[in-house]
Amino acid sequence: MKFLFTLVFISITLVAQENIKDSIVKIYTVAKIPNYNIPWNSKLRQASGSGSIINGNRILTNAHVVANETFIEVKRYGATKRYEAEVEFISHQVDLAILKVKDESFFKGTKSLELGSLPKIQQKITVYGFPMGGNALSVTTGVVSRVEHTRYVHSGELFLAIQIDAAINPGSSGGPAISDDKIVGVVMQQIKKSQNIGYLVPAEIIKHFLQDIQDGKCDGFAHLGLATQKMENKALRTLYKMPNELSGVKVMDISQKSPSYKFLKDGDILLSIDGHNIENDGSVEFMPEQFTSLIYYVDKKQVGESVELEILRDAKITKADVKLSNTADDDLLVDTLEHDTMPRYFIFGGYVFTPLTRNLLIHSRSNLLKLREAAGKWATPQKDEAVILLRVLADESNRGDHKFSLWMIDELNGKKFKDFREFKKMIEESKDRFIVLKNEDGVEVAIDRDKARSVESKILRRYSIKSSASE
Template sequence: MTDRSFSFRSSVRDIVRKWVSCDKAYEEKEPDDGDFEECGREEDMPQCDAVVAVLCTVAEADVFYPWRRKQEPSYGAGLILSGRRVLTTAHSVDQYTQLEVGKEVWGPRYTATMLAVAPECDLAILTVHDDEFWNQVKPVEFGDMPSPGDKVIIDRLRKDEAYLPLVTACVLGLGMTRYSFWGTKLLAFRVNVGRNGASGGGPAFDERGKCVGLKLQSQGYRSGDFVPAEVIKHFIQDYDKNGAYTGLPLLSIKWQKMENPYLRMLMKMEHDEQGVLITEVGPNYPESVILKPNDVILSIDGININNDGTVPFLSGRRIEFGYLIGKKYVGDKIVIKVRRGIEICEFTTELATHKQFVPANIIGRPLRYYIIGGFVFTTLSFPCMEVMVLKTDINAGYETEFTLQNQVLVTFNDKPVEGLNSLVSMVETCNEDFMKFTFGNKKTLVLPTNIARSRTPDILKAHSISCAMSDDLKELVKLTRGEESPIYI
């Protein structure tokens, strides 16, 4: 990475004349580089003080070897908000150990502090306490959702150049998209960004100079998804109202389309009725009390849902009905109209946030782990959902057992495991001859208790591992055993 900061010194209005032509309809193909045009450098542009650089050092956790943390630099773009705040993308500051913001090319950097992070929508809010940073800056203004075929100005930050190239580009499409950082399905729009891509958090502007989105974590080669201003403003308003990020609301159901006429006939639907079929309702959510599998959702808040699961959207377009939920806030109430057999029912339910069992983001926190007898246990996470085996004689026969991968530990010696703390406490106090670990797929691992404990230090030494557990578990073991465990060595 080129060690630098950058700024967006441009008035977008002054480069509208540089627009290039592009197709008016979204096409399922990679865009050509001719679909965009570099339109200036920062030093050639009039001043615009809303865009800054976010630079940080990250200590990325290794999900396969959780005792390791590799430090490396990371960077992205940020936007000045009112109230001495900076908006950036969550993925650009993920697992940071040092966080800085700069506003001039090769200029000074200022220590930043994290105020809020929303991994579901890949957004974060920072602040800088140094008054000098806030001189001659002004908050960004947000625009409306662009349509397919609209032209936007984006940055295309290149690692090997000392300036910020600006390009005009074409919006290829918009809709509900699964954000790669967390996996949440939210509103997004897609833009062609060319061979060199766009920087993480890089902004897109409309012809009026208003920000219409921030670049999401990249998945494509020449196209990139942007979190739109609508989602950004929702996040900011949540923070302003509550003083913290409260999460995104969720209607915890699984559903299928009802485009097949025989399926609609089976569900007793009238000829002019449309909707989607509920196949599963998440437990422990408010809607689990009122909704049932095989209910047909006809409308939400009076907005009818088509058989393909879409509702009206901008300019006569349609979008997946989850968009209606994403516009709400945690605690808001919605009215759901359903067909249940021959009956039509209306229910009011309160929207809760994601009860995310899998802690997909590990921002700023080291991975937790525990090693016993060569088995490595860690908290479940998106990047790694498997058991790893450090080869040794006492676990022979398990190291090639692929059925252990992607499995959740359910019981230890036939007692439920509620989490890593629960497992560590039970293992450390085990007085039985054997330790039995049973997983969700009913597969079982067995270790002799005393041999596993005595051999663990040798296994750690053979694999150059300094400690059998993460730091947060050491105090737990001291309390559990009443003394410092020998497997610390």
């Protein structure tokens, strides 16, 4: 009888696995890859990834699988025909995307996979996908090693992630991680040169994304717009009149554009968030005896909702309800990593100008301190974007400036500017004979306005550039 039960159990398990396999999709993409060092250039790249069919005849995958795409095709497990697809919704923040297949017959006979809950440590999971090294579906098993906030490579932002020890490789991205026949995560990234250390976007984040797009647009994940310091040092706690029984973190910097700016000030101690105690190291308990970043309780809210903060100020405890209306890009001077867009640039007399982006910092591998410092600053109502002189296209008219590159610009003819658009407009509308650019150290670049305009078409032809500015 026991033997019969075992056979029945194995049979049920195999059937369940086959049903899951029928819902796994291979994704083929052609993408236009920008060149941030030469912003008028790009290249095409073909790649593949994985996905799964979920409710509503939709395919769930990673944003990085379909980022910058120009053409997408999908193929079901056990089939050979490819179907054209398109991105319906995408969140580069949390590396998730929803694809829509143009021919609905693609879904005939399929069953959508359901979303599960946050798995526990050492819980067994099975990962499905189409990694490099073959064309057939790959199925690997492992356990959950950690659940904590991790930096998502695709956006550079911190979000909750699941670390697993199941083998994953390029091409597995976007595939589902299954436990108890439900999706508990989507394969996202791995640590190179490591032994089976991979990361999943948790079902909790996926559910937030799916709820967000119900109104037809993706608002993203909210951002508090503040920096904090741990309060583990006894002297520091005494300085801020913090009793031993309390724990929390000190507010040390706030974005002027953040809604938090109206309620908080430097030196405030954040004691709790939405009723959850904040530890002295900035962590909160999100599962029994498991801790992660306090922003966990911000990430649970949709943009437009509010979060309650308990604050210690001048030895008195107060509370504030902060409406979460901003994302990180609203608060930062240099936005998070951008995708699905070509770099912006403007050429004037061979001088190439562009906004400072994190993509440029990565692609140029720049170690220039001023650029790195700018990437860590908040935006303000007066300064929403940093502008740099990317390079100088050599010509007799700009002799002496050919070595300028990745040079931060702070003033134009003695005036500040808010962003790249305003900077470009100031040059185009200037009536002065010289355009004088200046950095905070006092170094100046002077451009003869009339001469720069007269040589523009010649320089563009010489360097095979079609336009003096991006679209």
